[in-house]
Every structure is written in C-alpha cells, then in structure tokens.
Amino acid sequence: MATRGVVTELAPGIHALGHGKGGHVHAFLIDDGNELSLVDTLFEDDARLVLAAIRGLGRSVTDLKRIALTHGHRSHLGGLAALKRASGAKVYAHEWEADIVSGDRRAQAVTILPKQSLRLMPFQLGLWLNRPKHDPCPPDDTLDDGDAFGPLQVLHAAGHSPGHLAFWWPERRFLIAGDAVATWPELCAGWTAFNLNLQQHHESLRRMAALEPAIVGVGHGDPITQDAAERVHRLAA
Ligand SMILES: [Zn+2]
Numbered sequence: 001m002a003t004r005g006v007v008t009e010l011a012p013g014i015h016a017l018g019h020g021k022g023g024h025v026h027a028f029l030i031d032d033g034n035e036l037s038l039v040d041t042l043f044e045d046d047a048r049l050v051l052a053a054i055r056g057l058g059r060s061v062t063d064l065k066r067i068a069l070t071h072g073h074r075s076h077l078g079g080l081a082a083l084k085r086a087s088g089a090k091v092y093a094h095e096w097e098a099d100i101v102s103g104d105r106r107a108q109a110v111t112i113l114p115k116q117s118l119r120l121m122p123f124q125l126g127l128w129l130n131r132p133k134h135d136p137c138p139p140d141d142t143l144d145d146g147d148a149f150g151p152l153q154v155l156h157a158a159g160h161s162p163g164h165l166a167f168w169w170p171e172r173r174f175l176i177a178g179d180a181v182a183t184w185p186e187l188c189a190g191w192t193a194f195n196l197n198l199q200q201h202h203e204s205l206r207r208m209a210a211l212e213p214a215i216v217g218v219g220h221g222d223p224i225t226q227d228a229a230e231r232v233h234r235l236a237a
C-alpha cells in the first residue's frame with residue numbers, strides 16, 4: 001500500500017504529518033521519548049500516513065497512547081476509528097465536540113457561498129451535506145482548558161467551533177493552533193466561512209499569540225516555522 005503524504009520533524013519529538021486531502025490537512029505526532037501522542041488523524045480513513053510515521057520512528061502502534069481531536073470537522077477525523085482499533089489509544093475531545101466525533105450529531109453547517117477562495121467550496125459543501133461521513137469513534141474522555149495531554153497543555157480555543165482545542169508544549173514553544181489558523185490556501189485566521197463565533201475566535205487568537213510560539217502547527221497547510229509569534233500576533237490584531 002503506497003503511503004502518500006509527508007512527515008516532517010519540526011523539532012525534537014514533534015512530527016508534522018500532512019497530505020493533500022482534506023484541504024492539505026495536518027496532524028501532529030508527539031514523542032516525549034517514552035510514549036506517543038497524536039493530535040488529529042488526517043482525512044484518509046485507513047490512517048496509513050500516521051501508521052507509516054509511527055513505523056518510521058522505529059516504534060510500535062501500541063506506543064500510541066492517546067489521540068486528541070482539535071474539533072469535529074471531517075478532515076481531522078478520518079483515521080480516528082482505524083487508529084483506535086490498531087493502537088487501543090485513549091481518545092479525547094472537548095465535550096462540545098464529542099458527540100460529533102462519536103457520530104451522534106453532525107457538525108454545524110456553514111455557508112455554501114464563496115467567502116475566501118473557491119478552493120474551499122468543496123469543504124463548505126461537504127460540511128453542508130455532511131458528506132463524506134467519518135467512521136464514528138466515541139471519545140473515551142473529554143479535555144478542557146488547563147488539562148494535560150501527554151507533554152502538551154490543553155487550551156480551549158473556541159470560536160472556529162464551540163469545543164475547538166489548541167495545544168501548547170512550553171519546553172518546545174510549540175503551538176498546535178488547529179483550525180484557528182490556516183496556511184492553505186493562504187495564511188489566514190482560519191477559513192473565513194468556517195469560523196462560527198468571531199468574538200470567541202479572536203479572543204482565542206490573542207491568547208495563542210500571547211504565548212509567543214516559536215513553531216505553530218495548523219490544521220490546514222504547512223506549519224509556521226519562521227516568525228511564528230509575529231504572524232499569529234498579526235492575525236490576532
Ligand atoms: Zn475546522
């Protein structure tokens with residue numbers, strides 16, 4: 001089985017996994033030297049890139065101990081059920097996204113009018129039609145602001161969606177901004193049509209900028225590795 005996509009080590013223990021599908025969606029595999037933690041699961045439902053990345057580290061899939069979802073949008077949920085089956089990892093989401101992840105509620109629809117780039121229209125339409133569906137997987141537990149997720153700290157960064165989470169690794173100055181920031185098709189404060197609550201969204205951006213991150217992983221597009229804090233400050237302004 002061919003593996004499509006790219007795995008990049010951004011800093012010791014931080015691996016960005018990206019493929020072209022799902023709007024150049026990215027997931028982040030965190031290696032604390034002992035256990036593996038994963039934030040988001042890419043679009044493809046067989047999780048092949050995540051499994052290949054774990055093998056590439058010389059690790060076993062059962063070293064993956066925990067999986068967190070930034071939020072319940074389809075592009076981020078693809079490999080979840082397959083990874084749960086393969087690893088037995090504990091699955092976490094914010095309580096306001098958990099019933100979307102479990103398949104019991106659909107994500108709130110967004111406009112199908114063009115807002116930013118025509119390249120985003122298929123994703124707007126997909127959310128509107130709730131297609132394609134993901135393979136449901138009920139979270140084992142919830143995460144909220146201030147919780148620990150492996151070596152990462154959890155931020156409740158609402159706005160893009162009500163239970164949207166971000167993650168911060170203080171020792172690495174590494175932020176996973178989820179869909180609060182995107183770099184595809186261009187650097188922006190998340191995809192305009194998808195941000196449900198703009199006031200919360202801007203407050204979340206200000207909180208994330210104040211962390212002064214050195215590296216920012218985003219849900220869609222390549223991670224920001226240059227002038228990261230300055231760029232997030234500009235988006236938050
Ligand atoms: Zn999203």
Ligand SMILES: [Zn+2]
Pocket residue numbers: 073075076179219220
């Ligand atoms: Zn997304």
